[in-house]
Amino acid sequence: MMNRRQFLTAAAFGTLALALPARSLFAGVQPHVVVLGGGVGGATFAKYLKMQDRNVRVTVIEKNPTYMRPYGSTEVITGHIGMKDLEVGYDVLKNKYGVEFVFDRVTGGDLDKRSLKLASGTTMTYDKLVVSPGIELMYDKVEGYSEAVANTDIPSAWIPGKQTQLLADQLKAMPQGGTFVMVAPPNPYRCPPGPYERAALVTEWCEKHNPTAKIIILDPKNEFVTDKNMLLGWNRLYNFNISAEFMEGMPSDVKIHNTPSKLEWIRAKDGGKVKSIDANSKTVTFEGGSIKADVLNIIPPQRAGKIAQDLGLSDDKGWCPVNLTDFASNHFKDVYVLGDATHGGMTPKSGFSANSQAKVTAMAVIDALAGREPNENPVWENTCYALAGSDYGLFVADVFRLKEGNVMYRVNPDRYPSLHQTPAQIRLGAVYQQTWMRTFTQDCFA
Amino acid sequence: MKKALIPIVLGLFAESVLAVPMAGEMAAQSCAACHGTQGKLSAESYPELAAMPKQQFIQAMSDFKSGKRASTLMSKVVEGFTAEEIAEMADYFAAQKLD
Structure with missing residues (x-):
């Protein structure tokens, strides 16, 4: 030994x-670990579990034989990439790591008996179950909005698919001088800087192709992750007016002016909270007034993916409570939950977080199967890269740990780029954002 | 099944420690979301960490921490790890072979 x-x-x-x-x-017994959901959390978990111990049998149950990555999918809307570029296959996980895939849908189960029912009629049993179902978009929480409307006229495009292409087509077809309205979601939601990056990239696209267009964000919040860095980028690139409360620490090149910007952010305190929409006329009524949009993009409130609700893994807030040491479900023994669907301590609802959680939980599941205690000092990381423009990168970077009583905290005091970064550093941030799309996809799926 | 499984597994455990992660492995895995699984990358703009000499890794982290070396986000990330962990991560990456 x-x-x-x-x-x-x-x-x-x-x-x-x-x-x-x-x-x-x-070597003698082969425990069976079943993973529900082949997104970032599920795929990373399956791969890293196999890397830890190849003799554990790992089966991923996933609806779609090809994954479509949500991270970076806004770049389809502005034509920087195509829908095909979002597609990720499972062949490497199957062939190199020996992960088994069942393309089917879970319709129910008895988690007390460690058993799942599939749509095909099969029953699947497990020793450990890892559920990584992503999010459900609650379209109906916005009065006048529905999934049917989202699929045909007013896309959310927050889970990539046909709505993503629809929004791309609508942007291209928007009349000159038209108005693009985005309704931002309430906290918590997938990809915290994402709505603001999308607004920025749409604005950049319009500068080239529709210079008299207006882009308006209606927001039920007053702030967002990376806000100061993003607003600084907007000011430099799109003449955005930064309100006084965000000005502390801003560099001297910030342009203070009263001319309207083509990009406008109406916050909760300015009446940005949406009351209802009229889908036929694409008119949004919000606390501060109403706007008729030419293109309307609504990112609705969210909760844990539907299967988590159906299996009883979520709580009354709609997210799954877990033990933070190993992300074991608080509701069922031998079940773990990963990614956006969990409360997840302080880890934000990002692909990076799901990937990081998956690696820690893969080690914890091996420990549990071996009858050992999980590592008592787990560490998670998160980085959300975002763009204020194609060449203007920014980020938030976090390292998280637990302190007594399983309370998660961020270890690094500073999480944003300096507001005084050089132009070269800002541009490098954008290069790194694009690099990350490749290297991250590999770490999860290859 | 679980009751039966644990004694068998514990029996096997006595024969093998190989499934115990290396020191620093969990911390090192957190690098992989950018720097590649086991630190392995090819021709990307992030440095490849696999097979990096131990001292070079430690020096880079120390320079990010002190600000001697400019960075985008590494100066934030490095604050999340102790010197001991950084040394263990350095061992982990030094032990990786390039593909």
């Missing part, structure tokens, strides 16, 4: 590389 020092020595001499693929606790 190797002790840790011998193990590290083996690692140093490279024998580990040979030993790694074969390492296993489970």
